[in-house]
Amino acid sequence: MRSIWKGSITFGLVNVPVKLYSATEDHDVSLHQVHDEDGGRIRYERHCEICGEKVAYEHIDKAYDDGEHTVILTKHDISSLPEERSKEIDVVEFVPTDQIDPLMFDRSYYLEPDSKSTKSYVLLRRTLEATERTAIVQFALRSKTRLAALRVRDDVLVLQTLLWDDEVREAAFPSLDADVRIQKRELDMAGQLVASFESDFDPSKFTDEYQQQLRTLIQAKIEQGDTVDTDATFGKTEDDDGDGEVIDLMEALKRSVESTRKKTTTESKTKSKKGA
Numbered sequence: 001m002r003s004i005w006k007g008s009i010t011f012g013l014v015n016v017p018v019k020l021y022s023a024t025e026d027h028d029v030s031l032h033q034v035h036d037e038d039g040g041r042i043r044y045e046r047h048c049e050i051c052g053e054k055v056a057y058e059h060i061d062k063a064y065d066d067g068e069h070t071v072i073l074t075k076h077d078i079s080s081l082p083e084e085r086s087k088e089i090d091v092v093e094f095v096p097t098d099q100i101d102p103l104m105f106d107r108s109y110y111l112e113p114d115s116k117s118t119k120s121y122v123l124l125r126r127t128l129e130a131t132e133r134t135a136i137v138q139f140a141l142r143s144k145t146r147l148a149a150l151r152v153r154d155d156v157l158v159l160q161t162l163l164w165d166d167e168v169r170e171a172a173f174p175s176l177d178a179d180v181r182i183q184k185r186e187l188d189m190a191g192q193l194v195a196s197f198e199s200d201f202d203p204s205k206f207t208d209e210y211q212q213q214l215r216t217l218i219q220a221k222i223e224q225g226d227t228v229d230t231d232a233t234f235g236k237t238e239d240d241d242g243d244g245e246v247i248d249l250m251e252a253l254k255r256s257v258e259s260t261r262k263k264t265t266t267e268s269k270t271k272s273k274k275g276a
Contacts, residue, residue: 005141006114009124009150009157011091012256016124017115018089020141023108023158029214039228078143086140089159091150094133100149104162111150111157121157128152 003019010016033042046055062078064071113121128135128151135150137159147162221227 001110003112007087007089007139009089009091009111009137011124011135012259013252014120014124014256015252016120017113018111018121018157019114020159021110021112023110027208027211029211029218089137089139089148089150091135091137093136094128094131095136097132097134097151100134100162101168103168105149106161106163109159109161111159125152125155125157128157 001021003021005020006018007020008015008017034040035042046057046060047053048055061075062073064073111121115121124135137148137150139146139148141161147164149160149162151158151160
């Protein structure tokens with residue numbers, strides 16, 4: 001695997017250098033479009049609507065249109081945003097794992113230690129396991145600020161990006177408001193049906209039958225000689241691993257706890273004064 005991002009997990013004054021890897025991959029057969037008459041590949045080109053010229057990716061910027069005005073955002077504009085430049089995965093809180101609705105999960109990533117010493121990485125991993133909590137973190141990746149859940153899978157820290165609260169739709173269906181009566185014998189029968197299907201989940205038992213059938217079809221066409229010459233019809237197309245500053249882990253933990261206690265005490269005194 002190849003890392004797609006480097007940074008550090010930070011909680012309090014503890015710093016955990018890590019590399020980020022995609023934890024999943026797409027197994028679908030890659031297909032493209034061709035002309036049905038001669039098999040020539042259909043390509044999509046980027047043309048400017050003003051000058052009509054074909055535009056290369058390096059000359060393409062992004063823009064926002066509110067219906068009246070168009071705001072052009074250059075690559076420099078995007079890169080100048082504070083969150084875009086950040087290389088930190090900032091732990092904001094530790095929550096009970098069962099409080100995170102699976103509906104909010106988006107993409108999954110593995111985190112590998114990016115330091116000669118893995119002590120801080122192992123400490124964070126064991127802390128999550130011992131407390132049975134999930135860390136809620138924020139970080140920037142690919143021009144977006146992300147909310148994510150940091151948890152343990154086997155011996156590896158896993159980062160699962162979360163949808164923002166306003167990205168999850170409410171399930172407001174009038175049909176569910178109707179008063180439905182379920183009889184006990186119906187519930188018992190349904191329970192028996194569930195019991196007949198009970199099992200331990202093993203993802204290796206399941207396969208993508210459509211993709212298997214598609215691969216079989218493609219192989220059969222190849223064996224029958226039902227192919228065209230790729231070059232003739234499609235045409236041809238044109239880490240820094242250094243360790244960061246190392247600080248004493250125990251000292252960082254002590255200072256983080258003291259800082260949190262002072263902040264809590266200050267907030268408590270402020271509330272008391274206001275109450276008085």
